Amino acid sequence: xxxxxxxxxxxxxxxxxxxxCLLRDGAIAFAIAKERITRNKHASxxxxxxxxxxxxxxxxxxxxxxxxxxxxxxMPVPEMEERLVYFDAxxxxxxxxxxxxxxxxxxxxxxxxxxxxxxxxxxAYSAFAVxxxxxxxxxxxxxxxxxxxxxxxxxxxxxxATPLARESESYYKFKGNELECLKKVWMxxxxxxxxxxxxxxPGLGALYSRASTYIFGDWNKCGELMGLAPYGRHEQVKxxxxxxxxxxxxxxxxxxxxxxHIFDGSSWEKSPSMxxxxxxxxxxxxxxxxxxxxxxRWLRETTGAKNLCMAGGVALNCVANGRVARExxxxxxxxxxxxxxxxxxxxxAYYGWLEILKQRRSFVMDHSYVGKPYSEQEAASALxxxxxxxxxxxxxSDNVCRDTxxxxxxxxxxxxxxxRSEFGPRALGNRSLLxxxxxxxxxxxxxxxxxxRQAFRPFAPIVLAERMKDVFEGEEDxxxxxxAKPVRxxxxxxxxxxxxxxxxxxxQTVREATNPRLYRLLKEFEALTGVPVLINTSFxxxxxxxxxxxEDAVACFLNTGIDNLILHDTVVTKTAMHRVVAPxxxxxxxxxxxxxxxxxxxxxxx
Numbered sequence: 001x002x003x004x005x006x007x008x009x010x011x012x013x014x015x016x017x018x019x020x021c022l023l024r025d026g027a028i029a030f031a032i033a034k035e036r037i038t039r040n041k042h043a044s045x046x047x048x049x050x051x052x053x054x055x056x057x058x059x060x061x062x063x064x065x066x067x068x069x070x071x072x073x074x075m076p077v078p079e080m081e082e083r084l085v086y087f088d089a090x091x092x093x094x095x096x097x098x099x100x101x102x103x104x105x106x107x108x109x110x111x112x113x114x115x116x117x118x119x120x121x122x123x124a125y126s127a128f129a130v131x132x133x134x135x136x137x138x139x140x141x142x143x144x145x146x147x148x149x150x151x152x153x154x155x156x157x158x159x160x161a162t163p164l165a166r167e168s169e170s171y172y173k174f175k176g177n178e179l180e181c182l183k184k185v186w187m188x189x190x191x192x193x194x195x196x197x198x199x200x201x202p203g204l205g206a207l208y209s210r211a212s213t214y215i216f217g218d219w220n221k222c223g224e225l226m227g228l229a230p231y232g233r234h235e236q237v238k239x240x241x242x243x244x245x246x247x248x249x250x251x252x253x254x255x256x257x258x259x260x261h262i263f264d265g266s267s268w269e270k271s272p273s274m275x276x277x278x279x280x281x282x283x284x285x286x287x288x289x290x291x292x293x294x295x296x297r298w299l300r301e302t303t304g305a306k307n308l309c310m311a312g313g314v315a316l317n318c319v320a321n322g323r324v325a326r327e328x329x330x331x332x333x334x335x336x337x338x339x340x341x342x343x344x345x346x347x348x349a350y351y352g353w354l355e356i357l358k359q360r361r362s363f364v365m366d367h368s369y370v371g372k373p374y375s376e377q378e379a380a381s382a383l384x385x386x387x388x389x390x391x392x393x394x395x396x397s398d399n400v401c402r403d404t405x406x407x408x409x410x411x412x413x414x415x416x417x418x419x420r421s422e423f424g425p426r427a428l429g430n431r432s433l434l435x436x437x438x439x440x441x442x443x444x445x446x447x448x449x450x451x452x453r454q455a456f457r458p459f460a461p462i463v464l465a466e467r468m469k470d471v472f473e474g475e476e477d478x479x480x481x482x483x484a485k486p487v488r489x490x491x492x493x494x495x496x497x498x499x500x501x502x503x504x505x506x507x508q509t510v511r512e513a514t515n516p517r518l519y520r521l522l523k524e525f526e527a528l529t530g531v532p533v534l535i536n537t538s539f540x541x542x543x544x545x546x547x548x549x550x551e552d553a554v555a556c557f558l559n560t561g562i563d564n565l566i567l568h569d570t571v572v573t574k575t576a577m578h579r580v581v582a583p584x585x586x587x588x589x590x591x592x593x594x595x596x597x598x599x600x601x602x603x604x605x606x
């Protein structure tokens with residue numbers, strides 16, 4: 001029987017946010033980050049789980065895949081895997097995965113169909129190759145990319161660097177399949193302890209992570225840093241980024257920064273350093289916005305391009321994105337929803353499809369719902385587990401959007417589980433917690449019952465696309481929740497739970513064509529309340545990844561203060577027995593384990 005499809009598999013490997021993307025004839029069939037499967041946030045290590053997920057969802061084997069394209073930002077994957085043979089690096093390949101890796105056909109593979117590419121090149125393909133534009137420019141800014149010695153694409157000879165310099169910023173123009181690098185900005189290594197940590201290097205994204213490390217004790221808390229910035233006083237801290245004649249200067253941090261966050265058991269929120277941290281956050285955010293805006297304007301003025309594509313971890317900064325979209329002068333801005341390193345898998349796959357297989361661009365990523373679907377049987381099975389069944393009342397609805405809208409209008413916190421999961425760090429309406437934005441206390445209710453986040457962090461809104469300009473300022477679309485917009489003054493008192501301290505909100509616009517069920521829910525809520533907006537935050541608790549499976553959703557529902565779980569067309573409510581059973585469950589074992597466990601012998605299935 002002749003082969004029906006051409007398959008390309010893209011992989012982000014070994015370091016944080018391991019992920020896979022499977023293309024079927026040039027369109028994304030499935031994509032997943034390892035954290036969604038293992039339940040370990042930003043999961044690193046070997047990549048078997050993500051490959052198996054995609055292949056099983058498609059119903060094929062690795063032998064059916066025509067091309068595998070990989071990236072690891074640390075070094076080319078073949079060299080990385082050679083070193084892992086003789087070097088104990090549990091952060092990249094833990095002991096419990098070593099045996100599995102050694103048996104896998106892609107580990108240390110010499111196959112011609114397995115290739116590796118460099119980091120910013122993969123980011124660039126993740127952006128332009130699936131954008132709606134035939135031509136335009138690409139802006140890649142992240143914490144750290146490949147070594148200069150490992151970069152694959154040609155770049156201007158004037159952008160010199162030593163072999164051990166690392167990618168920090170890359171700028172390209174594209175037309176059709178063709179991609180040309182216009183500028184590379186490098187970070188040279190520094191001397192001293194922690195000299196191999198990228199956030200000590202002089203780069204735009206690295207500086208943001210350095211501030212995150214200083215304030216939160218974690219380089220990967222950049223989202224929290226962005227949320228803290230509006231609380232800071234202006235101009236209390238000297239500039240930490242300076243752009244002069246196109247050259248970026250990152251001054252050294254000095255002994256004046258004497259208040260780093262230290263894990264000593266005390267409350268972060270009650271730290272006497274909070275005022276200083278707020279001021280520093282404002283400075284770093286403001287400097288970052290100004291540099292990104294200057295770079296974007298340079299791109300437009302240099303090329304005359306009307307369309308801008310963005311990726312790289314810094315493209316998750318929705319406040320800066322909003323300024324670029326409004327002020328840089330482009331007609332259109334498109335941001336890869338998985339702009340961080342999970343999206344590298346998409347870029348690898350499209351490099352293979354376009355550059356190696358020489359196919360044409362034909363797919364536009366107008367949504368990110370590329371996880372595998374879960375059947376009604378799988379959803380029902382999650383609710384039939386013995387220790388679930390005795391705690392819940394599950395009733396099928398003949399109009400789940402109408403019934404959910406009524407619950408939301410009654411101030412209920414809803415766990416919303418529908419269709420295929422989103423790829424990327426944002427919950428975009430298929431694995432979401434939803435709530436009514438009309439009362440300011442809903443933010444505190446969500447935090448106390450479920451999210452347990454710092455009080456300063458805002459919650460984001462979803463809005464009917466056709467009503468966006470009525471509620472928020474600005475013309476630019478924001479389907480992936482990657483652009484912050486000012487809330488119109490006349491709406492701020494109507495939807496206070498989503499208005500940040502600076503009067504903005506990180507908006508997601510919803511269209512019927514890309515998410516018909518979420519669209520209908522918003523329409524039903526608007527019919528009840530006159531408000532076309534809901535709070536939308538990720539379906540998880542602090543420190544855990546977004547839920548992937550029905551079992552994950554049920555476990556989170558039972559272990560938190562979520563009022564109702566909407567699982568496809570089923571409305572799930574906790575019964576009085578939940579108050580009795582839940583404390584016992586939490587005392588003796590983990591809820592998720594119990595939810596996923598098989599029924600006891602002899603248990604019914606009804």
